Amino acid sequence: MWEYTDKVKEHFLNPRNAGEVEGANAVGEVGSMACGDALKLTLKVDEKGKIEDAKFQTFGCASAIASASALTEMLKGKSVDEAEKITNQEIADYLGGLPKEKMHCSVLGRQALESALSNYRGEAPKKQEGKIVCECFGITDKEIEKAVRENNLTTVEEVTNYTKAGGGCESCHDAIRELIAKVREEEAPAKRPALSNVQKIKMIEETLEREIRPALQQDGGDIELVDVIGNRVLVASRGACAVCKASELTLTHFVEAKLREMVWPELTVEEVPQ
């Protein structure tokens, strides 16, 4: 059972502003039944740009319902400009926090708000920007980058908690890792200068020696660096690795992940015949 705050429970059991505002002039709809949660937000904004009324309709779990209820309470009486600034973290804070696995419920609220406000301004419903990274939940690279940037996320697990991306078949985890690295680089351009080829090869060799080969040797395996071409790291398996059926998994899950972590996030590891 999830540990919800009393405020989440209270908003779930007695949701405020459930339903649809009549004569709404700002409508935002996000999510889908297939995803497991969906939110439709209807607002009435007066001539002066103040939000007179706000209602929600939610398909989702207790925290999705509570987040939507909280959002409508936060919106009422605010100007459109003020509403614009509400972040998903503020929705979560209003409820005394959400379990980390449920942060995507607050993100859903923020997305519905954005969608409603652009509808109010008469903008065409935003076409999905970017390309889909997570096929299971239809999450794009832009959405992932945004969540990473706004919430300072550093791991795939955190991205899943906030956006759901990567929570299904998990085949997009590498792509998410790359997006995290990309945002991190933007944020701290000075920290990580591009590596020269010589530096890169040296760091790869060091990481192999220090981190990777000792672990493989424990299982009777080994690995040898053959060449580095751009971001392609060519290796040859030795010992038990050369005959192990699972060595392909080891290469991607362990060797590549380690090299990406320690050396350069865009490295790919390929095995070459001995």
Added chain:
Amino acid sequence: MKTIYMDNNATTRVAPEVLETMLPFLTDRYGNPSSAYSFGGEVARDIRRARERVAGLLGASPDEIVFTSCGSESDNTAIMSALNTGKGKMHIVTTRVEHPAVKVLCGELTKRGVRVTEIPVDREGRLDMDRYRESLTPDTAIVSMMWANNETGVIFPLEEAAGLAKERGILFHTDAVQAVGKIPIDLGHSAIDMLSLSGHKLHAPKGVGVLYVRKKTKFAPFLIGGHQERGRRGGTENTASIIGLGRACELAADRMEEENTRVRELRDRLEKGLLGRIPHSRVNGGGAPRLPNTTNISFEFVEGEAILLLMDEYGICASSGSACTSGSLQPSHVLRAMGVPFTMAHGSVRLSLCVYNTDEEVDEVIDRLPAIIEKLRAFSPFWKPEGQACASGT
């Protein structure tokens, strides 16, 4: 507030008769059954009796009963034993709807080079027997197939499946955690080599399980240590729980008929009552042979966790296969394997009864649940009150 417990596939209450049998072993009779003096040796005698009682329920011989700590340990032991004694055989046949104790273990084993075939099921949760037959190869070390599904209650044709494995000389294990005590089992006339059961699913306490190992089956212990369980499972016996489990098995045999008559009627009435009162609902696995106590119903346009938490307000305990309750973001692997649409899977609720449930409790759930679904549907963006529900946006 009174608790209405309808989650007996998750765990069950300890029967008062079971507790009574156990108490002396938690107080005065704390001797170690392996000790030489009678203060311990007499406990060994009681364990022997418990072993006979468990064997009695299964139609097995007492020597074939190995006490473990839980169903998961039994499952792990059976599968690892098959690999360790299988002379290098590297293939496991299982199903797509197994309990995590088998499913996750098999997933781990694939990382070590073991090949795993998961047999699919159809929309009602029935096993694809043709695919099963084709999947059995000379490299197959073991088949591990649940007897009855924990989420839907769907029963697999176990004897037929075990027979096919036996013809090919392949070990056959079943996770019968949900089946034991609910449907008759007679291992004396069966091709099953190993069977797992769990105490707390049949009114014994948590922390005790059994692995049945047919005589002459090659076996490698999982927990290595003392001579307990004739060297098949090291570790000092959980005496009180083992003795409790013995009594629980005896009770289960006595109550088998009630389980299949009164409990089945309660379940059927509950199911009918809910389907009749709640539009856009359907039973998952309703077209297949099922355990008498289980129903899994999907309510469209609403989400399972929200349903459970509103039921909790009335003290009603149940489970859901929705993503939010599974701790992952995808709904239950069982419902997905059955091809239940996501829109239905997210709103699934499992109610599982037992002999302690009453007519009044069933009435109350039939009374309460429609209003809960209605409340949630009232603010679901997909629900149209005039009854013309709109499934757009899926």
